[in-house]
Amino acid sequence: AQRVTQPEKLLSVFKGAPVELKCNYSYSGSPELFWYVQYSRQRLQLLLRHISRESIKGFTADLNKGETSFHLKKPFAQEEDSAMYYCAGGWGNTPLVFGKGTRLSVIA
């Protein structure tokens, strides 16, 4: 079965420290991968798409097919980055599968 795993429920870092939110996926094939962000009590917003290889708000994510990972990284965390982050994968013939989410807390 298709599965997206985010091993950390909570990640706390100090302001200015590097951030890495982990995401692993199972199932063979070439998934379409996304990172979504949800600020306190707001809707989920699309942050990154693996297909575009873009950097948004200083975040980047690289698809590693060998490790089946799509980790989200930022070199210097900011307080405004505190939010819930969801990794999601799509395999084309089914709805997107979401991980359980990681809450990022940036400490001043």
Place this chain on the structure above:
Amino acid sequence: NAGVTQTPKFQVLKTGQSMTLQCAQDMNHEYMSWYRQDPGMGLRLIHYSVGAGITDQGEVPNGYNVSRSTTEDFPLRLLSAAPSQTSVYFCASSYSMNRVANYGYTFGSGTRLTVV
């Protein structure tokens, strides 16, 4: 262009009551879906639709009904509310379930439901 609109934003129900959560999108999206969000459980898919007249069950469909009579609307009906259905419900849409690479999903702002 309002995107995905959900109503109501908040609702309190008594056990056994029924209600309909509304979701509407104005982007001509074919694909629409409902998720519930619970602490520690992430987002779980309830029902989805790939076009008007077509619906299918997701991971947690029990206790919920949907229909898709128009492209724009995808209401979620709770038949007989239970405390276990206390959750935040999100509606999401996309141009296509099978071709999301360029767009992902667009989410509504959510409905916070409490069943007492």
